[in-house]
Amino acid sequence: MKKASGFEIVAARCWNLLNEGKPFTPIFTVSVYALYHMGSWGDGAFWTQFGLGLLAGLPLFALYFHYDFPLFLRNYLWFPVVAALILWRDAPLELGLYALAIGLFLFFTIYFWGTFYYHLRIGTSWWNFKRFWKLVLKNSDSTSGNAQEQLPKFLLLLFVVDTAGAKWADASAAGGDFGWGTYLLFLAGTALFAWVMHRNLFDWKPKEMPGYTTPIEAPADRPEGKVFVLVIDGMRKDRFEEADAPFLKKWRAAGTEYTQMETVYPARTVVCFSSMFTGTYPREHGITSNMVWKLGIKVESIFDSLRKVGKRGRLLGIAHLIDSMGDDVESVTAVMHNDKADRNIMERAKLIMAEQDPDLLVVQFIATDQTGHSMGALYGEYRQKIEEADALIAEFVAWLTERGDADDATFIVCADHGQADGIGGHGHLDEGERYVPFFLHGPRVRQGVKIDAKQSLVSVAPTLSYLLGAPLPSHSRGPVLTDAFE
Template sequence: MKKASWFEIIAARCWNLLNEGKPFTPIFVVGVFYLYHFGYWTEPSFWLNSGLSLCITFPLFILYYHYDFPLYLRNYLWLPLIAYLILFNEVNLPLVLLAVGLYFFFTVFFWGTFYYHLRIGTSWLNFTRFWKLVLKNSDSTSGNAQEQLPKFILLLWIWQYVYEHMNVQGTGLNELPWITLLSFAVAVFIFSWVLHRYIFDWKPKEDEGFTKEKSSNPTGKSINDKVIVIVIDGMRKDKFKEANTPFLDDMRLKGTEYTQMETVYPARTVVCFSSMFTGTYPREHGITSNMVWKLGIKVESIFDSLRKVGKKGRLLGIAHLIDSFGKDVESVTAVMNNDVADLNIMNRAKQIMSEQDPDFLVVQFIGTDQTGHSRGVHYDDYIQKIEEVDSLIEQFVTWLDEQGKKENTTFIVCADHGQADGIGGHGHLDEGERYVPFFIHGPSIHGGKRVEEKHSLISIAPTVSTLLGAPYPSHSRGKVLSDALNLKGEENKS
């Protein structure tokens, strides 16, 4: 299987400018505004006046960049739009129609059909289903129509209003209704701040102390020879239960299952992986979306911890993860037919184990997540991908056994996040995103045990440290999953 090329790595970062909701909004508004005024591009006064009017309205751009409006908060975005109509009483309908048309062309056809066809082989008719996902999407990507529409309509209208008063009506800067404009901007800021301060209350609770304050630090003695973390990206917990997955069910029932394992916020892939393998939260490790402005995490990772005791860890995953973990990532190309993506990843995992024999390996299976993004989670396609990866994981574990690499190996199987039903599918912790499948299986793990207490995915890093006799990552705040550890030689049902 090919590694992600340098071109794919750069392209993935550029794509996130349009994929993530925060950068998309200003980029799209600026693009639509200047496309609408294409006929004036040859006039120097146009660039001067459009630039000055953009500077005047820029505080609103910053405000809408800073604030996501998660889940039902996006319904409140229509109130500033109504306030604009009352205060300014000017509507440019052709501009809005152009923006809405381009938005749905970008999301439904370019992204949902053309892009997914070229990248993962989705049908050219995917737009017949994809438009529904765009309208229902609730996550933090640009495909969140219910959030993006009121945002870009307001920004376009207010920018056009200022531009017309400066240019068409010739009133200049001095005659603009400064008090009204300023009052409107301040009111939108206060409105947004109040919503996020007092109504946005469903983020997971964060642990304040470091891991070493909650349990004894590893002594340096390894419990296992190897630990392998299998991440089925984007697998919903309820859909996993619906799927026919005999091998994973057997591992789950013969190991320890955590029934209330919670992901982090925002539930984006690079964010979740960064938290899982540093043991801490986005505010601390610095990765707060898939759009990574400054490469590399700010804290130690489990890979750093393992190096301190002379052990090696590798992460087999998509190019985006290089932004967090750099050279610890064995990248895989995401440009391949989704029907063979997980098969190729499984074969690459075998190759890494054969050639490098790491003490710690993370394998990211991407087929389920990509199906959820391109086809939706409430369809047979999504269930089928979960069932396919069950068979592939069975092949991989059987191969490890044949190679003599399973005897003293602990397996952690989980999802990094669930998925809602939409174009992006995850981010704001909508229904189906927050709690993920999670179980541990191995010779030092209790068999047939269920833990009902709520835990967080940030517990993976300190638990791996414990199993492999490495120090905790420097800023680890997760609890060691000690409920699963069977260190007294009790019989394990494996």
């Protein structure tokens, strides 16, 4: 099982510039405008006009970088577009520019991303575009594949850049009047509109724990075994219920299940893993999307806590997780056929146990998530990957048992987030994303227990501290899940 190469790590970061919605919007807008006017690149007047247009549009670029307009709020993005067309109704519309933008967006998302990229990376069919176009049009997450959010954003930005640049660069009195007073009012109105929308309608973000975790010591005479956290990335709770997963469901019935385990906002993989293993929220650990602008978490992780007591933890996952967890990650390449991904990850997990013998091993199974992103979470292929993960985990546990590593061990099985309809969307906490499967199994875990009280994945790190006799990470806020233990 190959590690992620240095090239793959850099390539993953570059891909996030196009994958994550916030950086994609300005990159795409500027690129489309430049391509449309490619024949004028040798004309200095064009670059003057382009620069002036970008200068005029800069406040809007900043506004749309700050505000996501998540889920149903994206429906309101057309109001500023309509307002601009009314205010500057005399402006000539470059219909070819907007047609090119829409065409390139659909080509990028449906074919380049949904077909070409996924075929080369995980072996998806060359015909995947036949399904992917439907997924893009209804996708609701925070990525560039969210058509209903990206279309009104880049169309308005292109209109402002084109109209303002042309009129500002025109020295004649008739052509040079863009109506800057009107534009300033438009900017102020759009900013106020965005603020009001988010303040009054954005009300589904999970509430944070107000204080830090209360330390709880484990009984002194309790044997300390290893702990394994098995994360089936992107596994929807309802799809897990539908899946034929006998091993995991048997474990769940014989252990303690948290039926209302909530992920964090935004529900992006690197954000969720950072919160799970620091015990706190994005505003504190500093990872706010899969696009990590400044590498490394700002607070202590469970891996730091374990080092303080002479213990070792490892996180086996894809290259994205290195951006937040650094050297605590045993990376795996994500460039492989998706039918082989989880098998290879499990074999690598065996190798880590055999060679390093960590006290804590976190394993990220990725095939379910990748199938949701490439083929949709509501299709049979997605459920099949959950079933394959079940069989692989059963095999891994049998191997651990033969070695004696499962003696007195505690297992936590969960997802980092669910997935919504569309291209396996997750981020904004749409239906299917928010609540995740979560249960514990082991000799110290209460048997046949269901806990219906709402909990958060920020409880993972403090619970690991409790199980492994380590101090709490510095900013841990989640409560220890003590009601799971005898």
